[in-house]
Amino acid sequence: MLKKFLPLTLLPLALVLSSCGTLLAPKSSPYMNNTKVQAAEAGDPSNTAIIYGTLSCPYGVIDKLVFIQMNPAQESFMLTAGMDGSTFYTQPLAVGISLKAIFFREKQSGGELNSFLGIQNRKPIDVRIEKPGLYFAGNLLFSARDKDNPDSGDYGFYPYAKGNEIDSLEKILKVYKGTAWEPIINSRIEELSK
Amino acid sequence: MGAYYKQPHRGAFQMKRKIIRFVSFFLILVSTSAGLWAKSKPRKPRSNEVVLIAKIRVTPGIDFAFWSKYAHVKSPVLSWGGTKSAESDEAMLNPPVYAVVRKHISQDSSKKPVWVRRTEIWICTLNSFGGAYYDIPKDRTIVIDHFSVYLNGFDPLRFDLPVKRMIVVPEGVNYLYLGTFTYNLENEYFEIDMDNSGVKDEFDSAQSFISEFF
Numbered sequence: 103m104l105k106k107f108l109p110l111t112l113l114p115l116a117l118v119l120s121s122c123g124t125l126l127a128p129k130s131s132p133y134m135n136n137t138k139v140q141a142a143e144a145g146d147p148s149n150t151a152i153i154y155g156t157l158s159c160p161y162g163v164i165d166k167l168v169f170i171q172m173n174p175a176q177e178s179f180m181l182t183a184g185m186d187g188s189t190f191y192t193q194p195l196a197v198g199i200s201l202k203a204i205f206f207r208e209k210q211s212g213g214e215l216n217s218f219l220g221i222q223n224r225k226p227i228d229v230r231i232e233k234p235g236l237y238f239a240g241n242l243l244f245s246a247r248d249k250d251n252p253d254s255g256d257y258g259f260y261p262y263a264k265g266n267e268i269d270s271l272e273k274i275l276k277v278y279k280g281t282a283w284e285p286i287i288n289s290r291i292e293e294l295s296k
Numbered sequence: 297m298g299a300y301y302k303q304p305h306r307g308a309f310q311m312k313r314k315i316i317r318f319v320s321f322f323l324i325l326v327s328t329s330a331g332l333w334a335k336s337k338p339r340k341p342r343s344n345e346v347v348l349i350a351k352i353r354v355t356p357g358i359d360f361a362f363w364s365k366y367a368h369v370k371s372p373v374l375s376w377g378g379t380k381s382a383e384s385d386e387a388m389l390n391p392p393v394y395a396v397v398r399k400h401i402s403q404d405s406s407k408k409p410v411w412v413r414r415t416e417i418w419i420c421t422l423n424s425f426g427g428a429y430y431d432i433p434k435d436r437t438i439v440i441d442h443f444s445v446y447l448n449g450f451d452p453l454r455f456d457l458p459v460k461r462m463i464v465v466p467e468g469v470n471y472l473y474l475g476t477f478t479y480n481l482e483n484e485y486f487e488i489d490m491d492n493s494g495v496k497d498e499f500d501s502a503q504s505f506i507s508e509f510f
Contacts, residue, residue, distance in 0.1 A: 136370040168373045170366075172484045174359035180371035200484050204452055205373045216376065221447070222455040224485040 128165030128209070131277075132193045133182035144281040145194030151231045152283065153201065154191040154274055155239035156265040162210035164188070164244075170221060173200040173230075180204075186273040188265070194283070200230045203259065206244070217244075225258040236290055241265030268294050338427075338510060341470040347427040347510065349502050350419055350474040352393050352443055352457065354481055358422070363447045364388040378451045388448050390421035395459075396441040399433040414441055425505040427471075436465040440474065455486040471510070473502040 132139045157164040167183040167190050176199050183190040195201075203225070208215040224230075227239050240261035248254040249262045268291055275287045341347050366374065367388060394416045420426020422445060430438065440459040447453035457479050465472060475495040482489045 136372070168371070174362035174484065178362055178365035178369060180366075180369050180373060202485060218373075218452050220455065221453055222486040224483070224487065228485065230484075 128163060128185045128187070130165070130182075130185045132184040132191070134193070135179050136182075139193045144278055144283055145196070147194070147234060147282050147286050149234050150194035150196055151234050151237050152192060152194050152274065152278075153229050153231075153237045153239055154189065154270050155227070156188040156241045156263060156270055157190055157206070157244070157259065158188055158242070158263045158265075159208050159244040162208040162215065164190075164206055165209050166205070166207035167203060168205040169201040170204045171199055172202050172221065173198060176200075184277065186276075189270040189273045191270070191274050191277070195231055197231050197234055201228055203227045208244075219258065226261055227259040236271075236286060238267050238270070241267075340510060341429055343470070344432050345429050345470065346432050346465050347471045347506075348395065348397075348417075348419060348430055348440075348474055349425065349427045349471060349506065350395070350443075351423070351425045351476040351498065351502075352420060352445070353423050353476070353478045354445075354457070355478060356481065358391075358447070360389050363453070366450070366453065367448050374450055374452055379446075379449045390424065391445050391447050392418055392449055393420050393422055393426070394444045394446070395419040395428060396444060397430060398439045398441055400435055400437050400439075416444065419443070425502060427506070427509070432465050436467075438463050438465065443477070457488065458490070471506050473499060476501075 157167060165185060167185070169181045169183065169192070171177065171179050171181070176196070181192060181195075181201070183192055192201075202221055203219050204221060205216070205218055208217065227242055229237055229239060231237070241263040242259035242261055243249065243263035244259055245257065245262060246252050246254045247256040247258070247260065249260065271287055271291050271294070275284065275291070278284060278287060396414050396416050398414050399412055417428040417430060418426075419428040440461045440463065442459050443457040444454050445457065447455075457477065459477070461474075463472065463474070476498045477495050478493060480489040480492040481487070
């Protein structure tokens with residue numbers, strides 16, 4: 103009897119656990135214009151920069167973040183950031199590029215929430231790459247500009263969340279191990295550990 | 297047997313088909329030409345309507361060659377976001393501008409004005425005169441909240457230009473020129489330098505636009 107019903111009992115449990123897994127730890131690689139970027143394509147650290155940080159929101163887990171390139175002097179592209187848990191990161195990008203977060207997806211227990219952020223006004227997550235190297239955008243929380251007053255509006259990602267830059271760097275290190283970025287990431291971890 | 301009975305009617309069927317084809321062709325012709333006429337010559341506003349006329353410019357000019365490339369970038373985000381205009385090629389060089397308008401509907405007990413939810417109306421394309429029909433409210437008062445520009449006609453590629461102007465439509469007026477608005481963009485993130493933005497009066501040009509198109 104138990105044998106007969108055991109698979110039926112375990113199936114919903116497995117589904118719940120798998121959905122929890124998705125909610126807790128999204129993991130994906132960066133995509134450029136819908137094409138997966140390989141770590142082997144890592145750019146030269148002397149003229150490119152990696153943008154990274156953490157993302158959080160009050161009711162769910164962010165598993166997708168899309169940037170748009172805004173500087174007309176550079177190439178037009180849409181970039182889907184790589185995700186590892188709450189950490190997001192880009193592939194190495196050329197100096198001169200101006201990124202604007204245009205879209206993010208939030209996974210909640212009841213489903214998904216897609217949000218568009220527009221192309222206007224520069225927020226802390228929107229980075230203009232002025233020098234090569236590592237650029238930490240911050241531990242970002244999706245909230246109103248005045249986080250204690252939700253009615254104040256001007257929603258976006260602001261550096262109100264708790265987080266540890268070293269955790270983010272360790273996740274990025276796994277992706278860029280064996281590339282020219284490895285010593286740079288390691289030295290930043292050492293610098294922060296002091 | 298069936299073939300025997302069908303045979304005499306085949307000619308009649310063919311005749312009917314010809315008539316149906318002719319009528320459909322005629323209807324398509326009439327509707328297309330009516331559509332073209334409507335496009336080239338907009339209707340006159342009704343007595344309870346006002347045509348809001350405006351021209352909106354941004355400086356420095358937008359690099360349309362750069363932004364039009366996003367029409368060909370493969371990203372589900374842009375397609376999910378939807379488009380404002382079906383004529384996307386047209387929208388690349390002449391992005392549609394929408395006016396976000398509110399009207400006063402009633403007063404509550406504290407005599408505070410209550411405003412209806414904002415409505416968005418296509419008013420013009422960037423850098424050109426254009427007009428939008430709007431029903432005149434009972435108190436003839438409307439508020440222009442802001443203009444929204446949609447690059448390539450794409451919803452996600454939107455930026456807003458603040459207006460915040462309350463207008464009382466005078467009696468007997470069915471065309472209202474709001475002004476020629478110039479906004480100075482500070483940087484590539486479409487941040488606006490309001491100190492160097494403003495409204496200019498190009499009444500004569502607006503008047504010739506009205507007489508030409510209405």
